[in-house]
Amino acid sequence: MASNSSFYKGSLATIIFKLLDENDKMYGYEMTQKVKLITEGQLNLTEGALYPALHKLEADGLIISSMENIGNRMRKYYHITRTGKKEMGVRLNELQSFFQQMQNLLSIKIA
Amino acid sequence: MASNSSFYKGSLATIIFKLLDENDKMYGYEMTQKVKLITEGQLNLTEGALYPALHKLEADGLIISSMENIGNRMRKYYHITRTGKKEMGVRLNELQSFFQQMQNLLSIKIA
DNA sequence: TATGTATGCATAAGAAACTTATGTATATTT
């Protein structure tokens, strides 16, 4: 993630989980575009950050991939596993309480 | 910061700014205890993270220090500078919009 | 009384996550 803000450690994985949980299957490049769209260009999920993260999550069994041939191009689709969904729940709770604590410390009002 | 959560990059500095803005003067160890208190032990501001951060902020002219002798012990009090207050404003805005974007991405409800 | 815990500073080695740069290749737009 670039764009004046690096991610809170661990939140990149959480975002990947969430995207895959909502979309059933997605490929890397698609994720970068989706994040750009949702955040109106404010968060820039770089490929240099994303691909290694995807590889690690797959190595840990939290997501799996399958190749699909689109036209003459190759796409590597990712899917979240059952273990991944469990992990997502944990991560979301952690992030939520982290944000809550930051709000306590900084008196930031969100939403 | 330990305790199952590392900070979002830059938020440690922002917390320091906020503490110094609210308390006029504080020393390092006091900050670690204050954060522990406010977050009910959930965020652990480690000295290994704090002291280097304080030194960097002082080198950048965003905070200044003054030594005080308490009993037989030495305390290094920090104060926020005018430049530091300006920087704090910028950082708080950045964090706020970052949290907003994370909420959009993760559908987390805060507060 | 000595032993551990709390207070208070500091640095350093290593790990983790990210940025930036680069590389390859096809497809589409200008």
Add this chain to the structure above:
DNA sequence: AAATATACATAAGTTTCTTATGCATACATA
């Protein structure tokens, strides 16, 4: 034809954090 978009990937370097360690005083407790 050339530039941009799509789509993957890796690697060097930076930043930031964790964990470990060190020094020193104060206080509590066994």
